[in-house]
Amino acid sequence: MIRAMPDDDTTGPGPRRRRGPYAKSAERRREIVEAALHEFSENGFRGATMKAITERIGVTQPLIYSYFSSKEELLTAVLELRDDRGFDISPLDPSRPVESVRALVELMRHNEAHPGIVALHCAIAGEAVTSGHPAHDSFRRRYVDARTRIGAILEACREAGRLREGVDPQRAARIVVAAMDGLQTQWILEPEVEHLGDEFEAFMRTLVDF
Amino acid sequence: MIRAMPDDDTTGPGPRRRRGPYAKSAERRREIVEAALHEFSENGFRGATMKAITERIGVTQPLIYSYFSSKEELLTAVLELRDDRGFDISPLDPSRPVESVRALVELMRHNEAHPGIVALHCAIAGEAVTSGHPAHDSFRRRYVDARTRIGAILEACREAGRLREGVDPQRAARIVVAAMDGLQTQWILEPEVEHLGDEFEAFMRTLVDF
DNA sequence: GTCTATAGCTTGATAGAC
DNA sequence: GTCTATCAAGCTATAGAC
Structure with missing residues (x-):
């Protein structure tokens, strides 16, 4: 789910407000989560390694830790992505x-x-x-x-x-x-x-x- | 399934025939497989460690390796035990x-x-x-x-x-x-x-x- | 048959330069 | 934002004494 950046106003030219994250950052994050999703799919959480995840997208291990503080937090992000893609029955309504x-x-x-x-x-x-x-x-x-x-x-x-x-x-x-x-x-x-x-x-x- | 030992005959007193494994050996083996079964049940194969298995029965790691050459072989033994205990549908016969x-x-x-x-x-x-x-x-x-x-x-x-x-x-x-x-x-x-x-x-x- | 000791490797995670 | 280099800790498995 892509959210609007805090500095999304294109009206003012000068750097008045503190900058939010760059678009590239969100893109990297998405890329990491995607790689983790595939790795977890093929090997499970325990069978997957941070090394293998990084190698899928050609980055180094420490980079991931600048986006996620642990392997477990990365799993949480992956499961949220799954929910975003529709794997959820909670909207079902017994009244219909x-x-x-x-x-x-x-x-x-x-x-x-x-x-x-x-x-x-x-x-x-x-x-x-x-x-x-x-x-x-x-x-x-x-x-x-x-x-x-x-x-x-x-x-x-x-x-x-x-x-x-x-x-x-x-x-x-x-x-x-x-x-x-x-x-x-x-x-x-x-x-x-x-x-x-x-x-x-x-x-x-x-x-x-x- | 407990199989008879080769030297199971209690008729003769002397050690005439070549000795098979001692009863204690079979007992140890069984004990190890049992411990592994519980550990695998609670943590899965990947989540289980040889250390944790040994600690359940108070022995050292190398001892397990004198009975099973690898963690994977131990898994095989555990799955055989499962089959012995009846988790098997292969005897079912479509003609009845x-x-x-x-x-x-x-x-x-x-x-x-x-x-x-x-x-x-x-x-x-x-x-x-x-x-x-x-x-x-x-x-x-x-x-x-x-x-x-x-x-x-x-x-x-x-x-x-x-x-x-x-x-x-x-x-x-x-x-x-x-x-x-x-x-x-x-x-x-x-x-x-x-x-x-x-x-x-x-x-x-x-x-x-x- | 069981132990102590440890080799040899991989893991998740961090420090600090650029 | 990304890297090189590295850490401590954990893992499976082995060598060799008793």
């Missing part, structure tokens, strides 16, 4: 259940168009199941939130008469969360899974009429 | 589809009784999605095999008239694999998932009449 289900399917289609982000998610979420991982709490909250939110949506679908016969909303919510993660993992691991979006939509249609 | 589905549910109940093994599976499978991981190929094959085998079982269920209306066997197989992994992950991360076996059984009953 059918639209929410459609949006969930659209989310998977969006992911299908961004394999790099999916690979990142699988790699970091995978190693974050261990309690000592820097992203552990973040992912645990994410899972709880996803399951709760999807549970509420399915509950609302039932009240709207859109849930298939015999489907339990809370139990189904767990399977939906599992399916979203699991399909993405299988999509990364096996080339046989052709269309993430189609597979997920077909599954959701066994639960909901939307 | 209904029994196979029941066995799959039993497998999850078995896992519920062995949280340590589930934690190990989640941690290692999680970080093994990255292609550079030592267990990557092993887990990739495992996934492909699981999906293929479960697909065949569901196909056989359909022929036996046990598949629910409108369920596509191959697509459902992907979701089943995702559900097995995902439910276990959620069970590790969230205390709210109370019964792994019950959750999985309820899901399978939405697909198959068994």
